[in-house]
Amino acid sequence: MDGIHDLGGVQGFGPIPLDKVDSDFRDLKDWEKRMWGLSSSPIAPGITIDWFRHGIERMVPEDYLSFAYFNKWCANYFMFMLDDGAITIEDIKRGHMKVATAPPKAKSVADVLAEEAESDFSFERQTTQVPKFTVGQTVLTRQRINENHTRLPRYARGAQGRVISHHGAHALPAKGAQGIEACEHLYSVVFRATDFWGDEANPRDEVTLDLWESYLVPT
Numbered sequence: 001m002d003g004i005h006d007l008g009g010v011q012g013f014g015p016i017p018l019d020k021v022d023s024d025f026r027d028l029k030d031w032e033k034r035m036w037g038l039s040s041s042p043i044a045p046g047i048t049i050d051w052f053r054h055g056i057e058r059m060v061p062e063d064y065l066s067f068a069y070f071n072k073w074c075a076n077y078f079m080f081m082l083d084d085g086a087i088t089i090e091d092i093k094r095g096h097m098k099v100a101t102a103p104p105k106a107k108s109v110a111d112v113l114a115e116e117a118e119s120d121f122s123f124e125r126q127t128t129q130v131p132k133f134t135v136g137q138t139v140l141t142r143q144r145i146n147e148n149h150t151r152l153p154r155y156a157r158g159a160q161g162r163v164i165s166h167h168g169a170h171a172l173p174a175k176g177a178q179g180i181e182a183c184e185h186l187y188s189v190v191f192r193a194t195d196f197w198g199d200e201a202n203p204r205d206e207v208t209l210d211l212w213e214s215y216l217v218p219t
Contacts, residue, residue: 032070039073047080050176054149055079125183127169132213133187137163139216141189149177152215155196156207160219161189164208172212185213 025033055076059067067075081087091097133139143158151173165188175182190208193201 028070032068035070035073035077038077048171048176048179050149050171050173051179052076052080053173054177057149123170124167125169125171127183127185129169129185131166131185133163133166133185133216133218135163135166138219139163139189140219141211142215142217145215147174149174150215152211153209156191156209159191159195161191161209163187164190167210170212172214187211187213187216189216 025036028036056064056072058079059072059075063075064072078087078092082089082092087097139161141152141156141159141161145152145157167186167188169183170186172182172184187210188208189211190206192203193205193207194203196207
């Protein structure tokens with residue numbers, strides 16, 4: 001993820017309008033609400049969050065920078081369903097499948113949110129691997145990541161930070177993007193903002209990132 005899709009910390013896009021209040025879900029357009037709902041349905045079974053993100057990162061820069069948020073989701077699910085053979089290019093052009101199939105039983109947004117709130121599901125994985133780092137230890141982030149998908153931001157490469165918590169083992173994004181289940185220990189690491197953006201950052205500010213073990217090396 002070293003292309004235009006990694007916009008974190010990139011300069012030249014102007015200030016973030018902090019005085020602008022985010023829209024409520026009820027203010028979304030009807031097609032955006034449907035796209036959000038469809039993402040919780042089995043329209044593309046087996047898609048992991050990292051596979052989904054990797055699909056977004058494969059968009060050509062012109063589309064990525066011009067498409068609305070849920071427009072990217074829609075294009076991504078088209079790609080997944082085409083790849084899975086669930087639909088065809090002709091179906092997309094037509095706007096519906098030629099041979100209708102029974103749709104899955106739909107759930108309301110309120111039902112989905114209520115289920116998520118009541119769930120005690122954990123993303124932590126079991127592993128026999130011993131963690132390499134401990135809370136309080138100083139670490140360096142790697143300068144280069146030889147993977148097609150990573151959760152280490154470009155602006156945080158080659159920086160020194162301090163481990164402030166260990167979250168156990170979690171699914172490794174690079175493998176999840178390939179549909180492979182693998183895990184590594186996950187840590188929260190705090191950095192000085194000035195180490196990322198120099199004098200443009202407030203010296204009192206800090207940035208905390210959740211980073212997998214293979215992103216880090218000891219100092």
